[in-house]
Amino acid sequence: xxxxxxxxxxxxxxxxxxxxxxxxxxxxxxxxxxxxxxxxxxxxxxxxxxxxxxxxxxxxxxxxxxxxxxxxxxxxxxxxxxxxxxxxxxxxxxxxxxxxxxxxxxxxxxxxxxxxxxxxxxxxxxxxxxxxxxxxxxxxxxxxxxxxxxxxxxxxxxxxxxxxxxxxxxxxxxxxxxxxxxxxxxxxxxxxxxxxxxxxxxxxxxxxxxxxxxxxxxxxxxxxxxxxxxxxxxxxxxxxxxxxxxxxxxxxxxxxxxxxxxxxxxxxxxxxxxxxxxxxxxxxxxxxxxxxxxxxxxxxxxxxxxx
Numbered sequence: 001x002x003x004x005x006x007x008x009x010x011x012x013x014x015x016x017x018x019x020x021x022x023x024x025x026x027x028x029x030x031x032x033x034x035x036x037x038x039x040x041x042x043x044x045x046x047x048x049x050x051x052x053x054x055x056x057x058x059x060x061x062x063x064x065x066x067x068x069x070x071x072x073x074x075x076x077x078x079x080x081x082x083x084x085x086x087x088x089x090x091x092x093x094x095x096x097x098x099x100x101x102x103x104x105x106x107x108x109x110x111x112x113x114x115x116x117x118x119x120x121x122x123x124x125x126x127x128x129x130x131x132x133x134x135x136x137x138x139x140x141x142x143x144x145x146x147x148x149x150x151x152x153x154x155x156x157x158x159x160x161x162x163x164x165x166x167x168x169x170x171x172x173x174x175x176x177x178x179x180x181x182x183x184x185x186x187x188x189x190x191x192x193x194x195x196x197x198x199x200x201x202x203x204x205x206x207x208x209x210x211x212x213x214x215x216x217x218x219x220x221x222x223x224x225x226x227x228x229x230x231x232x233x234x235x236x237x238x239x240x241x242x243x244x245x246x247x248x249x250x251x252x253x254x255x256x257x258x259x260x261x262x263x264x265x266x267x268x269x270x271x272x273x274x275x276x277x278x279x280x281x282x283x284x285x286x287x288x289x290x291x292x293x294x295x296x297x298x299x300x301x302x303x304x305x306x307x
Contacts, residue, residue: 010067011115012040012108013091013171017081019047021099022056031102031212032066037109040095041067045085048075077186077231079179086175093126094171096190100214101131107210111168118204121149125201126169128152131211139163139213143205152191152198155205157242158249166211167194173201185231192238195245225302232266235259236274243279257283261291262298 014032018025025044032042046053049072057070073084086094093115097103114127131139140163148155155161177193228235239260242248248256257280264274271288278284 010039010041010091012093012095012111012168013043013089014040014095014097014103014108015043015045015082015085015089016097016099017045017047017078017085018049018053018099019075019078020049020051020053022049022052024100025053025056028097028099028102029060029066031105031107034105035103035108036106037112038067039112040108041069041091043069043085043089044071045081046070046072047078047081048073075186076181077188079188079190079234080181080186083178083181086171086178089171089175091171093168094174095166095168097211098213102212102214104210104212110208110210114204114206114208115168121204123200123202124149124170124204125173125197126167126203128156128203128205129166129168129208129210130206131164131166131213132209134212134214138209139165142207145205146207148205149202150205151202151247152194153245153247154198155203157195157198157252158247164213166209167203173197180234180237182231182233182237185234187227187231188234189228189238192234192241195238195241199245199247225298228263229266229298229302232263235263236267236269239263240277240279243283253280253283254287257287258291258294261287262295265292265295266299 016028044057046057054070054072057068060066061068061070069088071084071088073081082096093111095111110129111127118124118127130142133139141161143155143161144159156165177196179188179193181188239256242256243253243260257278260278261274261284275281275284
């Protein structure tokens with residue numbers, strides 16, 4: 001089911017996958033109402049909610065304060081909701097905002113100001129801004145250099161800047177890298193796509209907060225390992241993407257090889273198959289035994305109780 005609020009095409013689409021978040025969406029909506037710049041559209045992809053999400057978004061549409069589109073699908077996971085939504089987006093820029101988070105009043109204004117500055121730069125796929133907690137603390141770390149133009153791999157992964165940032169992508173390029181989907185699995189980390197874009201394209205890394213995060217109980221971040229264990233094929237692919245990139249540093253490759261083998265066991269892949277596709281046979285031999293014991297430990301303690 002698709003619902004449109006008619007109006008001129010916006011420069012930015014804020015896309016929000018939502019699953020049973022009617023109690024939290026009002027906070028995000030109110031932050032959109034407060035935006036200093038209204039040159040945006042809010043696209044809500046309802047991932048099979050059974051609460052009052054549809055009615056809530058309907059009331060927001062009727063109010064006519066924010067330009068809104070709404071699409072509902074059968075519950076299949078955030079990554080499938082993103083694929084569906086990104087295929088619908090017509091704006092130049094796409095900004096992914098989770099349903100349990102919200103935006104500072106100048107978020108859209110800031111995005112468009114930096115886009116105006118850098119939009120002619122060759123080889124860019126978008127912009128990476130900061131996320132902050134509600135108390136103003138930056139999530140994990142600042143970028144080492146403000147407005148550094150580099151790949152996701154170079155700045156974030158090899159630079160050891162973990163955690164989530166606020167990415168804004170050129171829609172045309174983002175659409176070329178859909179999230180991989182495996183039948184029966186409802187989780188795929190976003191960095192599996194960001195890594196595929198890293199190399200062909202760079203981003204501007206900007207030490208400006210445009211996103212306020214709130215990691216709640218029941219959210220994907222809090223329940224991450226449990227989701228990963230139940231989506232092992234996607235996790236194997238994600239690890240292999242890291243391993244196959246020649247510019248991934250050795251420390252990260254060692255970690256990804258451990259995860260590749262661990263989730264490979266959860267996915268019931270044979271050791272022979274995993275070895276053949278590992279891309280680094282020496283590292284495979286170094287990691288195979290510790291990874292197996294970690295797999296056994298996780299299988300015993302985390303399959304049903306991970307948080």
